[in-house]
Amino acid sequence: MGKIVLFAGVDPLATGESDYPWHPLSVLTVGTALRAAGHMPVIIDCQIEPDWRTKLAEEAKDALYVGVSCMTGPSIGNVLDAIGTVREHAPGVPVVWGGYHASLAYRGILRERWVDVVVLGPGEAAAVALAELAEREGGLTDPASLAAIPNLAYRDGRREISLRGAVADRILETPYGALADMSTVPPLDYTLIPVTAYYTDRVRDLSYLTSWGCPHPCGFCSEPKTSLRRWKGLPPKRVVDEVEALWKTYAPDQISLMDPNFSTNTQRVIGIVEEMERRGLCIQLRANMRAKDIVNLAGHIDLERLRKVGFSAIFVGCESGSDRMLKLMTKNATVQHTIDGCRMLSAARIVQLTSWIHDLPQETDEDSDLTFGLVRDLAQLPYNEQKHHFFTPFPATDMYEALFGASEDDGRSQRDWARSDTYSGSAIWSGRPDFRRRVLGRLLELREQHPGVLVRSLPRLMEV
Ligand code: SF4
Numbered sequence: 001m002g003k004i005v006l007f008a009g010v011d012p013l014a015t016g017e018s019d020y021p022w023h024p025l026s027v028l029t030v031g032t033a034l035r036a037a038g039h040m041p042v043i044i045d046c047q048i049e050p051d052w053r054t055k056l057a058e059e060a061k062d063a064l065y066v067g068v069s070c071m072t073g074p075s076i077g078n079v080l081d082a083i084g085t086v087r088e089h090a091p092g093v094p095v096v097w098g099g100y101h102a103s104l105a106y107r108g109i110l111r112e113r114w115v116d117v118v119v120l121g122p123g124e125a126a127a128v129a130l131a132e133l134a135e136r137e138g139g140l141t142d143p144a145s146l147a148a149i150p151n152l153a154y155r156d157g158r159r160e161i162s163l164r165g166a167v168a169d170r171i172l173e174t175p176y177g178a179l180a181d182m183s184t185v186p187p188l189d190y191t192l193i194p195v196t197a198y199y200t201d202r203v204r205d206l207s208y209l210t211s212w213g214c215p216h217p218c219g220f221c222s223e224p225k226t227s228l229r230r231w232k233g234l235p236p237k238r239v240v241d242e243v244e245a246l247w248k249t250y251a252p253d254q255i256s257l258m259d260p261n262f263s264t265n266t267q268r269v270i271g272i273v274e275e276m277e278r279r280g281l282c283i284q285l286r287a288n289m290r291a292k293d294i295v296n297l298a299g300h301i302d303l304e305r306l307r308k309v310g311f312s313a314i315f316v317g318c319e320s321g322s323d324r325m326l327k328l329m330t331k332n333a334t335v336q337h338t339i340d341g342c343r344m345l346s347a348a349r350i351v352q353l354t355s356w357i358h359d360l361p362q363e364t365d366e367d368s369d370l371t372f373g374l375v376r377d378l379a380q381l382p383y384n385e386q387k388h389h390f391f392t393p394f395p396a397t398d399m400y401e402a403l404f405g406a407s408e409d410d411g412r413s414q415r416d417w418a419r420s421d422t423y424s425g426s427a428i429w430s431g432r433p434d435f436r437r438r439v440l441g442r443l444l445e446l447r448e449q450h451p452g453v454l455v456r457s458l459p460r461l462m463e464v
Contacts, residue, residue: 002064009070009078021047023207033124057089064134069099076418094140104396150177206252219398236271254284263293276309291341303348313351321374322367389422
């Protein structure tokens with residue numbers, strides 16, 4: 001069984017998304033599946049390995065293939081850099097790109113010929129099948145062999161007319177496999193990474209996943225396109241078994257549940273709380289929940305019980321204070337859900353880490369006034385924190401397609417996507433500079449009035 005090198009390009013420290021590094025769950029899930037199948041995955045993470053280029057150049061030389069992964073935005077630059085390193089030092093080794101960005105922008109990636117194969121959506125089974133293929137055939141070049149593996153996109157050596165009318169490499173996709181049965185998914189193998197190297201002097205945070213996908217249709221979000229609005233979660237007992245083991249093994253200060261939407265199944269959340277109560281556990285946990293789910297959850301369980309077992313902070317994607325905008329972005333929730341959800345968390349002494357998007361397409365000054373009225377009100381709640389972003393369209397999302405047409409097959413380069421960020425603006429979508437300047441002015445006022453509430457750097461205007 002051979003070696004597969006997995007490069008993690010996501011760097012939340014560089015983008016301002018976080019002030020501590022995140023464990024690279026996207027490559028850890030793939031590495032776990034590869035090791036369970038008998039292969040030898042080697043994970044290289046640019047967040048914690050300053051000399052990652054040297055290590056990658058060396059490790060790639062005898063690899064079956066190199067897998068790379070990132071989000072849309074600046075982390076693409078890390079991945080392009082990694083691909084260049086592999087091409088220079090291990091030119092015969094195939095390169096495979098997976099993760100959120102590649103799953104949506106695969107046509108552009110393949111037509112720019114950055115990599116040999118793209119893995120679409122959940123990549124564990126495809127990664128194992130690619131390792132077996134590379135071992136058997138000495139490469140990943142045979143279209144007939146690739147066609148038998150689900151969740152792939154690749155060039156088949158032929159040409160076609162692209163949606164823009166240009167002659168281009170033909171791209172084929174294989175059927176999109178279902179999310180795995182959770183009872184068959186092995187626990188994440190944290191021995192593949194130096195877990196404590198991600199701890200900082202300020203916080204020892206451990207990232208962990210309890211579910212995959214999301215059933216909701218938010219038009220700005222990549223998740224509905226990569227999960228096809230399907231969701232699967234680990235059962236409560238297994239979640240608590242694994243959380244307890246991680247807590248004892250790695251002694252973090254907190255565990256961040258990085259699920260796209262931890263609260264999708266109310267009964268599962270209640271089951272996790274009850275299992276922790278039964279074991280007498282209090283483990284500091286952070287998770288994502290929709291405001292509407294919080295309101296629903298509070299109808300079934302006292303949120304104080306969540307805090308008592310350790311739920312200390314909940315990330316709530318609020319986006320806007322205008323119901324008109326929430327409807328336009330198909331959020332399937334209302335401003336009242338945001339108000340009620342935040343108040344309920346506040347009453348239970350749980351931090352609400354709320355997230356907001358400004359300069360949305362079609363957002364008027366009146367919509368923006370509603371948002372600022374709401375964020376000022378919420379800022380007065382105990383335990384309220386806020387992150388503010390400028391709208392950036394992500395590839396192949398509903399809002400991208402509403403702005404630019406039916407497909408990402410539009411000549412966008414990966415260098416353009418690398419300059420596309422909700423903090424610093426977008427080479428794809430500049431937004432309205434005057435609108436953004438007004439937003440920044442109001443955020444500065446908010447920061448003066450409530451210094452502890454804005455927990456990340458303010459979004460910036462795009463530097464042209
Ligand atoms: S924003 Fe959250 S709730 Fe909406 S689709 Fe994305 S992950 Fe799901």
